[in-house]
Amino acid sequence: MEAAVIEAAVQWVLVCKTDDIPQNGGGCVKVGNEQIALYNFSRRGEWYATQNMCPHKQQMVLSRGMIGSTGDTCEPKVACPFHKKTFSLLSGECLTGEDYQLKTYPVKVEGDKVFIGIE
Amino acid sequence: MMNMSLQEPKTVVVVGNGMVGYKFCEKLLAKTSAYNLVVFGEEPRHAYDRVHLSEYFNGKSADDLAMSSLEWYRENNITLHLSDTITEINRTEKTIHSQKGVSQPYDYLVLATGSSAFVPEMPGVEKDGVFVYRTIEDLDLIQRYAKTSRKGAVLGGGLLGLEAAKALIDLGLEETHVIEFAPRLMPRQIDSAGSAMLQAKLESLGLKVHMNKSTSSILGHDNIKGLQFADDTTLDVDMLVISAGIRPRDELARLAGLETGTRGGIVVNEKMQTSDESIFAIGECALYDGMIYGLVAPGYEMAEVVATSLCAGERAFTGYDMSTKLKLIGVDVASFGDPFVTEPDSRSIVFEDTHKGVYKRINISNDGKHLLGGVLIGDADAYNILLQTVNNKIVLPPNPEDLILGARGGEANAGAGVVSLPDEALICSCEAVSKGDICSAVTDLNVTSVEGMKKCNKAGTGCGGCVPLVKDLIHETLKANGTYIKNVVCEHFEYSRQELFDLLKLNNIRTYDDALDHFGKGDGCEACKPTVASILASLWNDVIAKQHTIQDSNDRYLANIQKGGTYSVVPRIPGGEITPDKLIVIGQVAKKYGLYTKITGGQRIDLFGAHLSDLPDIWSELIDAGFESGHAYGKALRTVKSCVGSTWCRFGLHDSVSFAIEVEERYRGIRAPHKIKGGVSGCVRECAEAQSKDFGIIATEKGWNLYVCGNGGSKPQHAQLLATDIDKETCIKYLDRFLMFYINTADALTRTATWLNKMEGGMSYLKNVIINDSLGINKQLEAEMQGLVSSYHCEWKEVVESPDLRKQFAHFVNAPKEKDPNVAFDTMREQVKAKDW
Numbered sequence A: 001m002e003a004a005v006i007e008a009a010v011q012w013v014l015v016c017k018t019d020d021i022p023q024n025g026g027g028c029v030k031v032g033n034e035q036i037a038l039y040n041f042s043r044r045g046e047w048y049a050t051q052n053m054c055p056h057k058q059q060m061v062l063s064r065g066m067i068g069s070t071g072d073t074c075e076p077k078v079a080c081p082f083h084k085k086t087f088s089l090l091s092g093e094c095l096t097g098e099d100y101q102l103k104t105y106p107v108k109v110e111g112d113k114v115f116i117g118i119e
Numbered sequence B: 001m002m003n004m005s006l007q008e009p010k011t012v013v014v015v016g017n018g019m020v021g022y023k024f025c026e027k028l029l030a031k032t033s034a035y036n037l038v039v040f041g042e043e044p045r046h047a048y049d050r051v052h053l054s055e056y057f058n059g060k061s062a063d064d065l066a067m068s069s070l071e072w073y074r075e076n077n078i079t080l081h082l083s084d085t086i087t088e089i090n091r092t093e094k095t096i097h098s099q100k101g102v103s104q105p106y107d108y109l110v111l112a113t114g115s116s117a118f119v120p121e122m123p124g125v126e127k128d129g130v131f132v133y134r135t136i137e138d139l140d141l142i143q144r145y146a147k148t149s150r151k152g153a154v155l156g157g158g159l160l161g162l163e164a165a166k167a168l169i170d171l172g173l174e175e176t177h178v179i180e181f182a183p184r185l186m187p188r189q190i191d192s193a194g195s196a197m198l199q200a201k202l203e204s205l206g207l208k209v210h211m212n213k214s215t216s217s218i219l220g221h222d223n224i225k226g227l228q229f230a231d232d233t234t235l236d237v238d239m240l241v242i243s244a245g246i247r248p249r250d251e252l253a254r255l256a257g258l259e260t261g262t263r264g265g266i267v268v269n270e271k272m273q274t275s276d277e278s279i280f281a282i283g284e285c286a287l288y289d290g291m292i293y294g295l296v297a298p299g300y301e302m303a304e305v306v307a308t309s310l311c312a313g314e315r316a317f318t319g320y321d322m323s324t325k326l327k328l329i330g331v332d333v334a335s336f337g338d339p340f341v342t343e344p345d346s347r348s349i350v351f352e353d354t355h356k357g358v359y360k361r362i363n364i365s366n367d368g369k370h371l372l373g374g375v376l377i378g379d380a381d382a383y384n385i386l387l388q389t390v391n392n393k394i395v396l397p398p399n400p401e402d403l404i405l406g407a408r409g410g411e412a413n414a415g416a417g418v419v420s421l422p423d424e425a426l427i428c429s430c431e432a433v434s435k436g437d438i439c440s441a442v443t444d445l446n447v448t449s450v451e452g453m454k455k456c457n458k459a460g461t462g463c464g465g466c467v468p469l470v471k472d473l474i475h476e477t478l479k480a481n482g483t484y485i486k487n488v489v490c491e492h493f494e495y496s497r498q499e500l501f502d503l504l505k506l507n508n509i510r511t512y513d514d515a516l517d518h519f520g521k522g523d524g525c526e527a528c529k530p531t532v533a534s535i536l537a538s539l540w541n542d543v544i545a546k547q548h549t550i551q552d553s554n555d556r557y558l559a560n561i562q563k564g565g566t567y568s569v570v571p572r573i574p575g576g577e578i579t580p581d582k583l584i585v586i587g588q589v590a591k592k593y594g595l596y597t598k599i600t601g602g603q604r605i606d607l608f609g610a611h612l613s614d615l616p617d618i619w620s621e622l623i624d625a626g627f628e629s630g631h632a633y634g635k636a637l638r639t640v641k642s643c644v645g646s647t648w649c650r651f652g653l654h655d656s657v658s659f660a661i662e663v664e665e666r667y668r669g670i671r672a673p674h675k676i677k678g679g680v681s682g683c684v685r686e687c688a689e690a691q692s693k694d695f696g697i698i699a700t701e702k703g704w705n706l707y708v709c710g711n712g713g714s715k716p717q718h719a720q721l722l723a724t725d726i727d728k729e730t731c732i733k734y735l736d737r738f739l740m741f742y743i744n745t746a747d748a749l750t751r752t753a754t755w756l757n758k759m760e761g762g763m764s765y766l767k768n769v770i771i772n773d774s775l776g777i778n779k780q781l782e783a784e785m786q787g788l789v790s791s792y793h794c795e796w797k798e799v800v801e802s803p804d805l806r807k808q809f810a811h812f813v814n815a816p817k818e819k820d821p822n823v824a825f826d827t828m829r830e831q832v833k834a835k836d837w
Ligand code: SRM
Pocket: B554, B560, B561, B562, B568, B569, B570, B598, B599, B600, B601, B602, B603, B604, B605, B606, B632, B638, B639, B675, B677, B692, B693, B710, B711, B712, B713, B714, B715, B751
């Protein structure tokens, strides 16, 4: 039920082609005036999207960060290139002990087209 | 707690929002939310880390030093009044009054007013240029005044005085003096032999130390001009920092009729209660058993005692260990337990090395069983474990001198020592975390790193002094639990960098994914990706940009990232030599792309503030003019500095510029565990500062001397002599072997100096490998180096020429022509500069 409600509120925006984002890396896409970091976790066949701004020093750089995983559950994460604070790609939570929180967005791939869900 | 919530919540008022007042709030909130908390602080800022105050001069901001965010107070419903001093306590009405006119009733009152710097009464203390060293505001004033001062002095040679003196040196004063009344430095912590060694070390740092000096007045009109001493001598200075001790802030308590000590301090019992049972005093203002505790750890324990009592728990303060380690960068100083006991109450073992500037003394009980205390100067690595040995009355080994002798067995001993500690041993005194807490976090909660431990129980988050011990404990517990530990790269690769290097080489692995599939697990992270990337580059010298998503921040875009998200461009200028034409091109490119230009410390030119999407165009123009990448972003050869040498200099013995260029071009682009720098000087005057580099070459009458493993940076270390009077060919041969041996065996992010420091056998071992081929690997090392040298390519050229690779340099993948609109610059001296963050 809940999922359906969310689904309905989301508007899917075509942002780029799959090969615009490097494998196991990220790129930044512009949606209106918003900067969104989009990650192609090709090793796992997964896509994620978060705000591009690192909350630590308000820098527009998370798309240039390194992605990877941590822990037994292999939680996917991104590390900011500036001071290596890391964030969960699933929840947006900061994994390096601070109270930062990233906004995350749903991603959908159809063929070679990548869509981001905007509320 | 239950019954309380039925009634009106009781109010706890805290006077003083310093370190201990803050910690009290934190501790109380961790136990209960049943109280209404109100805090008054006289300073304009909310509580900050005074212990690390000096780091304010090394770039930490007031925000970085804050103990918590302002939101934290809000989220926890604490009413916080800042810049408001409490001036009166009305004990009958149980109400306090503030300077700004706030009246606040209390059920319990906690005085955490700390202390102020003690300023002796002497004529002239009111003059401009006389400071104390206690608050961020004090530091701001000192910093501003230091800009126009040449000579400074610190009154007081104690722990804080020396810290203030180091700060004056760092602020760039030409001369810094320390004036001490006693016959030795740090008289409360160390003995006279230790003090003499410390004095020698400080003097080598540039401090001028005056002992047995009693200051009688401060000279000058409005501004301080000098100091007058009782022995009729004077000293000219432009500024003075007084650090002659602390004075507990008991004025408020005194006014309210609470019992105070004759020499200051609010008298408290073991529950931290003052003579009024609903008023407590904690931290540096509290006088317990005739003593003021001027350190943060005992203050935190006092906070814990009060927080516990307010929750109806039982806890008593019973005194606290006053052992300390000085944070003065560049000189280790520690004192622990009883540093001064002598015969006939104990026997002492003393180790002294005047050459290295190391002095260690340990005091042992007459029966040889227990450690009572000691002093460490010049090398305080053993501090933590020795302190634990005293505090936990651990029975000493048969040869207690092993505790302080030689660095060789040191590490093994430290590890073993940790195991013998009892479970209740307090490891992190700031956060009161015991050995038992740490070991059970490892065993029961699978915590395996210091970072994890910090999150789990806050161990190591206070002053940070216990971090090495926490690390040892995690290590030893894992080992005891049967987990095999080594210096592994990260959670994804259970190998050391050296093992991984060999595995990837033997198995001809060429991509990160292959490495992970064969030898790792999970999906990798920001630790193993750059490490593997660096190994692959050292092994195969392939185009970096082809696997750009595994490269570290700067390597990914072949440029250093700056504040604001722009990048810098550093073309190679071998040996620092450049033609006028090339200088013009740099100027033109900088103008065209709006870049800030600066001559670097490495004898070349850095162009800052380039948009990501401009990088390929900028490099394309530079490459057309004959430039190539300078690898300023890579863990690779940076620069080989040169002095002008025999072509122009009247002292030059050989052509140091030509040799520097030859060496720089030979090793350019080679990836290593960390960056590598070199220098070539034309004679012993050493204008190229070659001895501060990873390798340094200095001309002699007969040839060249080769030095290796030097370092600038935060822990400077001189390079050591590897070979004397060798010719150029031999020099290059040794360098090939040395560099390749380093690349093959060092841990990730380890400079050559640290690599050598960790090497068993040290320099003599290294010499044996490089010169006498003791491992029989030199042929191989030379061949490997030759392979790297021959496969050199300019990686920026590869990018500029490949449309695919160029595509990676866009800010928006769906609008590659657009620049990041958030990038903004300020101007300064006619050039751009990054906006502050
Ligand atoms: C530009 C320059 C300062 C300047 O304006 O002069 C500089 C700038 C940076 N240095 Fe440096 N260092 C510069 C000379 C030095 C020197 C002096 C020298 O080489 O003679 C040192 C001390 C000598 C040494 O390395 O032993 C130096 C010691 C460091 C360190 C500490 C290394 C250490 O072992 O402790 C770092 C941090 C690191 O590498 O981890 C660092 C890191 C940095 C970085 C790369 C920080 C970063 O990651 O963003 C700075 C950014 C540069 C940029 O954006 O382009 N820089 N840096 C100098 C560039 C030299 C060049 O032409 O390549």
